[in-house]
Amino acid sequence: MKSQYLRILLAVVCFAGMGITAAAQGRDLIVVTLPFPSVASGKMLPAGKYIVSRVSDDKLEGLILSSYDTHTSIIVRPIDVEDASEDNPQVSFTKVAGQNFLSSIRTAYDIYNLPLSRPAIMEAAIRSHQHTHAPESSGNN
16 A cells, blocks of 8 residues: 555656756747758758757756757757847857858847857858869860
């Protein structure tokens, strides 16, 4: 009999714990649209809708961007987090050498400023330089 009560108590505690975790993560759960392919954490993300949620209660641990349409997920870690003055979820980009880099994610309560990946910036700059300085072919044989 004690064993049955212990199981019921354990189940109640587990469900209560899951409810607290869901409430904490739901605070910063938003849906954003990337209107064009963008680089985040050094990886290319296809354009589309993404669900953004916090990794944990610690805001600096990062955000998860997940797209069911493109089957893409990535964790981005902010360099800092600011309080948002108004509820206006959105994403911001920095354009370098024709490449769009995800630079911030604004949720209902916070603004997550993201680092720009130095290797990805260098690669975009090299590709841009190669395309603008492509060797010209002559028609002489």
